[in-house]
């Protein structure tokens with residue numbers, strides 16, 4: 687069984703990105719699972735808090751990442767870049783520095799996103815690249831998924847209603863899971 691952990695970078699109840707992640711759980715290829723994790727409860731990064739110990743919410747998310755075969759980041763876009771709450775989570779997960787390699791080094795990660803605008807998070811997905819490089823992950827770049835004009839793609843209840851988007855998501859997940867099956871985690 688191939689185990690993927692999905693993390694949405696939005697706290698909003700009606701989040702398109704969380705809706706996209708939920709839709710993905712039902713479109714995984716056979717023999718693969720997608721577990722949904724949340725950034726809720728992750729405090730604002732503060733070196734003084736870190737000096738007292740890594741918060742439990744951060745440690746739990748770290749262990750969920752370590753025990754998964756791959757991590758799917760579902761990113762919103764704010765001001766053409768990464769939303770602060772999502773970056774804050776990844777920053778916490780990279781602490782302490784001595785543990786960053788265990789959590790992220792060689793980790794097989796994929797990024798998708800949704801926005802109501804016409805470009806579907808293309809800028810925020812690009813903004814993640816230097817972060818991924820710094821953390822030393824293996825980013826899967828064999829597919830791209832930018833869900834644009836999200837208000838037409840999801841219904842009021844957050845269900846993915848657009849068939850073309852569902853198909854694109856399914857294909858993305860199939861490609862990513864094939865990558866996970868054929869590419870060993872980097873040492």
Ligand SMILES: Cc1cc2nc3c(=O)[nH]c(=O)nc-3n(C[C@H](O)[C@H](O)[C@H](O)COP(=O)(O)O)c2cc1C
Pocket residue numbers: 696697698700701702703704762763764765766767800801802803804805806807
């Ligand atoms: C501070 C802020 C900046 C935003 N900037 C962008 C942007 O640059 N590009 C974009 O496509 N959408 C932008 N948006 C709109 C978000 O894509 C939209 O709020 C989206 O619903 C957020 O993702 P979510 O639905 O998962 O919460 C911005 C929203 C906020 C709150």
